[in-house]
Amino acid sequence: MEKQKERSFQVQDLGSGDGEDLSLDEVECSVLRQNIRLLYYMGLWPMESSWAYHCYTVFNLTSSAAIILMNVIGVCYSLSDIDQVTGALSTILPMSGGLINGLFLLKQRPTICRMVRTIDRLVASQRQYFQRDAQLDAIVARARRQTLLVTVGVSGYLFAIASYWIVIAFTLPPSLRVLPFVQLPWMPSSGLGLFWFTFAAQLYTAPFCSYTTLFVQFFFLAVMLHLSAQFKVLGSRFASLGRSLPSKAAVDSDVVYEELRLCVKTHQELLRFVRFLDDVMSPFAMMQFVAGTLAVCVVLFQAANNQDLNTNLKCAGWLPGPSLELFIYCGGAHEVVHGGEALVEAAYDCLWYNVAPRVGRTVRLVITRAQVPPVLTAGHLYPITRPTFVSLVNAAYSYYALLSQMQNK
Template identity: 35%
Template sequence: METPFSWSSSRGAVLRVNMRHLSLVGVWPLSTFRLYEVYVIIVFAMGVWNFVEGSLCVSYSWRDLEAATLVAANMFTMGCGNVKMLFFTRDRRRYNSMARRVDSLISLQSESCSSDPALEKIVQTSRRRTARLTQGMLIFMASQGLVWFPMPLIGHPGERRLPFAQHLWDNNTAYYELSYTVQCVVGLWMAQISVGMDCLFATIMILVAAQLEVLALRVGKLRVDESGAGEGRRMQSESSVAHDKTYRDLCLCIESHQEILRFVRYLNGVMSPIAMTQFVFSVLVGCLVLFQATYSTDITTVIKCISFLPIPGGQVYLYCWAAHLIIDQADAVSTAAYCCSWVDADPRFKRAMRILISRAQKPLLLTAGYIYPINRGAFLSLVNASYSYYALLGQMNKRSAS
């Protein structure tokens, strides 16, 4: 399970789009070349440099709340990508194992899907949805460069302004072109890493929800075929065969359910620190960017912040929406089990069905940091927390102005 992928072997993986994107930005090695490790170090070093550069800028402008918060918003955005990259690099084997487990999970019910067009449509729809979601989010994130990168040249021509952190110690005079290029490259790379990992986990959760939906339909279609039961005792043997077949089908459904539950527990262990990192940084970045969009006197800063504002909220919403899909589809398994034709089934079928219903009624929750449940309610609470910090910054700004 922990065998590393190569670029060629990833072609058949369910997560190939996500894996190859993360490989291109220096996170997921799909090569055994030593040169790739050097590439990883360079990417990580760029993120560290961004933090050092931003820290120096904040230390020079800490009395100017507007300037300090703008730099801090960039630092937190880039820092989030760096922390996620660190989590991945620390334990790459778990991510390779997770990708292979996803492949196994999708193939778990492939036989049932191949014989039922409705089930096959659910799986194919989920895969198309994840591909569009990943590509759309990455393209939207890359489009922010069209707003942020040229804005200092357009809004402040001739002033030698930088896109993110200004070098106040030398008024942007030393290595201006190099600094401008490095800030653009770091901003693009770290944003792609951060959103790329969010899309990876959102993709997996959508695929898991689709597998639960398939399972719910399989359970709901369980029927005891007793078409000849009314002809007398001579049909008892045929009825017994029908009960045996239905019971075997139920056992297969229970095995599939157990495999999905095991995978969700494993996914929670891998995703939990990444989700917690994103939640914390999104709250901080959201309040800082909203503060800039509201109180900044520089129109170019306002335009940049308004265009960027949906991103921290969108990253959190990805997790909460996809995790809530799993919760809803897990509940649907219990409902489908109750609605199938268990009344006419034999006692062993009913006992097995009670076990399935009892387990399916337990909430299937994913957590951030193993303590914070990920669902739609969590999204609303995080938005409220971000707005509370924004209101606090607004009060501090009014007091400093007076």
């Protein structure tokens, strides 16, 4: 209970004095502006109060919910066929994840706006240090570049796979009436109007839900990479304490202690932001871990057990997708943990043996505190690290083995 009160206080403190929405000027100046614009295009981040934009948001979410419900009803008609059920789940799970991500984001948007302002303040507070150091500036630039590369690469991969699914559905004879993503048992006997309406609805909502999931993940990935870069900039500040001063006498002066005090203050702010980020991102990560693990399981089952060549190719191409979505969270969180742990060595590298006793005592406290690395969790239950990604893949394979045994019986 005390931890929950402490977390609530920290969230309120980080967001104190902030308005609910980000202005256009704030978005343009933010280090997350590209990710915010991607969410804007999906109808999930209104940067201006517009009736038409709100209608666009409602249309996207309601149409996605309707198609997911239709697909679930279709699965209920095929419960006796495990191939049909797992094939439908391989699409229903990512679509449901995208819808839930969108709803979570809209609900949490005031808090996420505060988070954007906070990470911008943290970057601005250390800008004077990394702008005058080419190596540190390259570290901060690398965070932006990595986010862009992951966004373009994974989005392009998903677009290529979705295009293949759509092309296959168009190239088959019209008499088969094959839908692009989820097959419904009543389609062969339905009219052409209903078939093409359902075809168009799936064609719109399935990519929308998939890209919603991805863009939310890219947003949090950008936050984690920028946070990791700020830990590295802080580590450089710790390591350079006393080295830029001209003499040993100066090393013992109040200048070093003042710089150390500023470093400790920045360290505390970064740790507070990690806890704030954990509160905001934790439900998103937990939902993705559950949906992604199950998606890997059913897609692997389809790829390994289906006799249709087109289905095998579609599932084999889609199989890396849920795994990449799991790794986005785990890889980004691992960078934050690594950046926090690196402060131990950075603080030890400063001239602690050549400074006044009060400076040395403070450096020892910093080293002791940095030995407890920052942690991001899923649902406040599971730490998000690279080993967590391996355990999730192992769990997905275990579920796949269980499904295979059920089919063999």
